[in-house]
Amino acid sequence: MPTATPSFTSVYGPVQSWRFGRSLGIDPIGSTPTCSFNCVYCQLGEIQQQSCSRQIFIPTQKIQQALQSFSLWDVNTITLSGSGEPTLAQNLGEILTTVKRITSKQIGVLTNGSLLRDRAVREELAIANWVAVKVDATSDDVFRRINRPMPALKLKDIWAGLLQFRQIYSGRLAIQTMLLTEWSEPDQMEYIRRMQALLPDEIQFNTPTRPRPLTHQLSARGNHLPGACVYPTQQLKRVNVEVLERLSDRIEGMLGIPVCYPHLAQEEENHAPSKNEPLY
Numbered sequence: 001m002p003t004a005t006p007s008f009t010s011v012y013g014p015v016q017s018w019r020f021g022r023s024l025g026i027d028p029i030g031s032t033p034t035c036s037f038n039c040v041y042c043q044l045g046e047i048q049q050q051s052c053s054r055q056i057f058i059p060t061q062k063i064q065q066a067l068q069s070f071s072l073w074d075v076n077t078i079t080l081s082g083s084g085e086p087t088l089a090q091n092l093g094e095i096l097t098t099v100k101r102i103t104s105k106q107i108g109v110l111t112n113g114s115l116l117r118d119r120a121v122r123e124e125l126a127i128a129n130w131v132a133v134k135v136d137a138t139s140d141d142v143f144r145r146i147n148r149p150m151p152a153l154k155l156k157d158i159w160a161g162l163l164q165f166r167q168i169y170s171g172r173l174a175i176q177t178m179l180l181t182e183w184s185e186p187d188q189m190e191y192i193r194r195m196q197a198l199l200p201d202e203i204q205f206n207t208p209t210r211p212r213p214l215t216h217q218l219s220a221r222g223n224h225l226p227g228a229c230v231y232p233t234q235q236l237k238r239v240n241v242e243v244l245e246r247l248s249d250r251i252e253g254m255l256g257i258p259v260c261y262p263h264l265a266q267e268e269e270n271h272a273p274s275k276n277e278p279l280y
């Protein structure tokens, strides 16, 4: 049976997140997925507009108006992410300040960190109560294969920006890392070395637990149930929970940084490994 296509709203949810609890989403990007990366596992499907240029996609006033129809007391946190890279929104700082004026709920940003060399981006992000930065790769080769960034982006610049951000940021900094395969010993050691230099408050490991939509689906900003997809998807390579557990224990033991990862038992049952070769 055909289903109605949801229309774009700049505030959505709340969605249930294993990392953040009940989270109300703010999408400062809009209905066209726009990002400086095009990750092989992106739940938005293929990124339609790759860009590193900041602009105002959704006026802050519109977001403020949209927020009025949501019960903010009923959520654990408010998250800026949505249809792409939120730091591309030139009004990021204004949105964060506005939401903080409206509610005392924690507000955070999920970012790929690609604009952190920009001082204005660092200062705006620092308004958030928490920031989660994507770090999937420790080598340029893996960075290009998994995150598929715009050609001008260099891993070493992003890393330098992240270290600069760490120096000014007094909120809670999490690093989010997606594992599609088990890392080699040198890759693990390089990651640990970098985390030792950065000292985030938390590391969050993840692995794809749901298939990737092949085309843009607005509902992919939030939850969709395993098995409930009515659009074409692609199964992704992933690691099992023991791999996440071993690496987490190692990092916690060596660095004392708390590491969390999803409990995959239910997802593993619902997504038996596909015989189709994954994307990379």
Ligand code: SF4
Pocket: 035, 036, 037, 038, 039, 041, 042, 043, 044, 047, 083, 084, 085, 112, 134
């Ligand atoms: S950084 Fe996020 S929004 Fe951008 S392509 Fe990767 S997963 Fe998608």
